Amino acid sequence: xxxxxxxxxxxxxxxxxxxxxxxxxxxxxxxxxxxxxxxxxxxxxxxxxxxxxxxxxxxxxxxxxxxxxxxxxxxxxxxxxxxxxxxxxxxxxxxxxxxxxxxxxxxxxxxxxxxxxxxxxxxxxx
Amino acid sequence: xxxxxxxxxxxxxxxxxxxxxxxxxxxxxxxxxxxxxxxxxxxxxxxxxxxxxxxxxxxxxxxxxxxxxxxxxxxxxxxxxxxxxxxxxxxxxxxxxxxxxxxxxxxxxxxxxxxxxxxxxxxxxxxxxxxxxxxxxxxxxxxxxxxxxxxxxxxxxxxxxxxxxxxxxxxxxxxx
Numbered sequence: 001x002x003x004x005x006x007x008x009x010x011x012x013x014x015x016x017x018x019x020x021x022x023x024x025x026x027x028x029x030x031x032x033x034x035x036x037x038x039x040x041x042x043x044x045x046x047x048x049x050x051x052x053x054x055x056x057x058x059x060x061x062x063x064x065x066x067x068x069x070x071x072x073x074x075x076x077x078x079x080x081x082x083x084x085x086x087x088x089x090x091x092x093x094x095x096x097x098x099x100x101x102x103x104x105x106x107x108x109x110x111x112x113x114x115x116x117x118x119x120x121x122x123x124x125x126x
Numbered sequence: 127x128x129x130x131x132x133x134x135x136x137x138x139x140x141x142x143x144x145x146x147x148x149x150x151x152x153x154x155x156x157x158x159x160x161x162x163x164x165x166x167x168x169x170x171x172x173x174x175x176x177x178x179x180x181x182x183x184x185x186x187x188x189x190x191x192x193x194x195x196x197x198x199x200x201x202x203x204x205x206x207x208x209x210x211x212x213x214x215x216x217x218x219x220x221x222x223x224x225x226x227x228x229x230x231x232x233x234x235x236x237x238x239x240x241x242x243x244x245x246x247x248x249x250x251x252x253x254x255x256x257x258x259x260x261x262x263x264x265x266x267x268x269x270x271x272x273x274x275x276x277x278x279x280x281x282x283x284x285x286x287x288x289x290x291x292x293x294x295x296x297x298x299x300x301x302x
Contacts (some may be wrong), residue, residue: 001284008238009273014267023263073166 037100037117039079041072044110053077053115055100063107072113084109136299137175137183137285141190144171163271166241168195170283173221173237175251177287178300183223188214204254209248216247233287234280239274245269 039075041048043063051059051074060073060082068085081091086108094104100117146169156163168191176184192214196207220243224236231239247269252261290296 002230002232003175003235004228005232005238005253007236008231009277010233012238012242012269012273016266019269105191 032126035118037098037115040114040116042112042114051079053079057095063109063111065106065111070106070109070111078111079115080104081106081111081113084111093124129181132300133179133183137179137187137229140171140175140187143192144168144187144191144197145194147189149198152195152199158269160267161190163183163268164275166275167246168271169217169237169240169276169279169284172218172287173233173240173279173283176222176225176288178219178296181218181226183220184222184255185215192299209251209256212251213248216250217241217244219243226271232280235275237280237283238273238276241272241279242269244273 010027024081026094037053039049039051039053040065041051043065048063049061053074053076055076058075060071060072062069065085069079070085070091071083073080075096077097080096081094081104084091084106086106088108091104091109091111092104097104099111100115102115104113144242145168147170152163153165154165172184172188172189175187189211192207192210193202194200196204196210201207217240221236221240223240224231245265247264249268251261252264286296
């Protein structure tokens with residue numbers, strides 16, 4: 001191992017540590033822009049509400065569907081259909097959703113709750 | 127004419143050895159869960175080919191190794207194959223430049239630079255494949271994984287060449 005080798009090794013080590021600091025550090029030159037996750041509620045094809053799903057916000061609201069009012073509950077980063085006037089109750093049994101891409105559909109009431117935002121990766125294969 | 131045949135045979139042997147190393151290495155489970163990081167033993171043969179015959183033949187050996195290795199392991203034309211191809215080409219280029227235009231580095235230094243070149247080539251191909259620059263965040267991981275493996279392969283080749291300086295086996299094979 002020559003002197004130049006050692007200098008090269010030290011330089012590369014420095015560069016890789018520096019790149020860790022630059023790319024993963026708190027004061028990153030490329031700040032990660034996280035797309036906010038929001039629940040989009042539509043009833044009978046029309047947009048009713050957009051709710052940002054952020055930690056610590058709890059609320060419930062009533063959506064007027066085709067067969068009557070349905071109750072939607074928001075609990076921080078997740079949302080569910082608490083009560084619906086239909087017979088099947090499929091939307092209520094769907095439970096809580098919160099990941100981008102998930103949906104709750106109420107067919108009789110024509111209500112659609114859809115989570116939008118940057119979808120996280122499910123899995124990585126090689 | 128005899129020299130050309132000798133060279134052809136020796137290059138074929140190098141390709142065969144590199145392919146064998148590539149495939150066997152792919153069978154080994156990695157202790158680290160880093161996709162894309164490998165020991166890179168086949169790189170020893172690439173560097174040896176550049177050392178003995180120059181850039182063009184080194185590139186031939188490297189690319190042939192990637193193609194043959196991927197055919198054997200069933201990964202031909204997969205994304206991983208593209209990354210390997212681009213990585214091998216970049217790695218060969220970097221190592222050949224260092225071998226030709228500098229003489230202060232031993233094989234360890236050249237191999238280290240080659241490992242970094244390989245990582246950069248891989249990431250470049252990944253950027254093009256994914257059409258996004260976000261994969262650049264993977265660079266530090268690959269760099270840190272690449273330094274010890276580059277060192278190990280360089281060290282192995284160095285030992286081989288030191289041995290050859292005494293015994294002269296490689297020299298005789300190549301130059302008679």
